Amino acid sequence: MNTEKVVDYIVDWLKNYATTAKVNGFVIGISGGIDSAVTSALCAKTGFPVLCVEMPIHQGENQVSRAKEHIEQLKNRFNHISSIEVNLTSSFEEFKSVIPEVEESATVNLSLANTRARLRMTTLYYFAGLNGYLVAGTGNKVEDFGVGFFTKYGDGGVDLSPIADLMKSEVYEIAKYLNISTAIQIAQPTDGLFGDSRTDEDQIGASYDELEWAMEQDELGKTTTDFEDREQEVFTIYKQRNRANKHKMDPIPICKIPNKWKIR
Numbered sequence: 001m002n003t004e005k006v007v008d009y010i011v012d013w014l015k016n017y018a019t020t021a022k023v024n025g026f027v028i029g030i031s032g033g034i035d036s037a038v039t040s041a042l043c044a045k046t047g048f049p050v051l052c053v054e055m056p057i058h059q060g061e062n063q064v065s066r067a068k069e070h071i072e073q074l075k076n077r078f079n080h081i082s083s084i085e086v087n088l089t090s091s092f093e094e095f096k097s098v099i100p101e102v103e104e105s106a107t108v109n110l111s112l113a114n115t116r117a118r119l120r121m122t123t124l125y126y127f128a129g130l131n132g133y134l135v136a137g138t139g140n141k142v143e144d145f146g147v148g149f150f151t152k153y154g155d156g157g158v159d160l161s162p163i164a165d166l167m168k169s170e171v172y173e174i175a176k177y178l179n180i181s182t183a184i185q186i187a188q189p190t191d192g193l194f195g196d197s198r199t200d201e202d203q204i205g206a207s208y209d210e211l212e213w214a215m216e217q218d219e220l221g222k223t224t225t226d227f228e229d230r231e232q233e234v235f236t237i238y239k240q241r242n243r244a245n246k247h248k249m250d251p252i253p254i255c256k257i258p259n260k261w262k263i264r
Contacts, residue, residue: 113151
């Protein structure tokens with residue numbers, strides 16, 4: 001990948017989109033992970049104001065410290081970066097206190113994890129509305145269009161997606177080029193939605209390198225029977241996730257009423 005050309009292209013794309021939309025800048029949630037770090041740095045390079053928002057909800061201290069370090073680095077490099085921390089822990093706990101109490105289960109925990117992401121989305125759009133900004137998404141290609149590893153109307157609720165055509169490995173290449181902090185570059189990817197140390201690989205059952213391979217094989221028309229052992233296992237994980245999460249990747253279905261029944 002010609003990293004310099006890709007970076008320049010994304011920055012120009014962001015700048016042109018913001019100019020055409022007549023908005024004032026970008027707002028982005030900073031998690032302490034590689035995707036939000038790269039996306040915020042790309043937005044910063046446009047010259048438009050960028051608001052970095054930290055939104056901890058029972059967040060791990062290592063994630064919080066990486067996020068703060070990244071924001072400070074951006075502020076040192078660019079004079080149009082602002083930041084704010086909105087601790088949503090109490091809001092999340094209040095939400096849990098008013099919904100019907102149910103027995104803890106994997107389904108309940110996942111639903112609550114998605115609720116965290118949706119609280120953050122709501123917060124970002126609050127600040128976007130106040131400032132006339134666009135909410136910049138942080139999803140990459142294998143997450144957004146491969147396994148659908150994002151929350152619908154959570155981190156998937158954005159105005160534009162600068163890195164959604166980049167594989168995770170390509171995001172890392174750009175991170176290195178942009179001098180993103182080493183702590184972020186070497187950190188294990190995690191969505192941080194469960195309040196524990198589980199990584200994305202723990203949840204999915206495969207690494208991003210493996211998922212990228214599976215996505216490429218799927219695009220070549222390969223099937224599960226073309227592989228054995230670990231490759232077959234990874235390909236199966238990819239296909240199952242891809243099928244299950246199509247509802248996130250495809251446009252919202254619309255019930256089209258036949259015209260003959262709508263004529264007045």
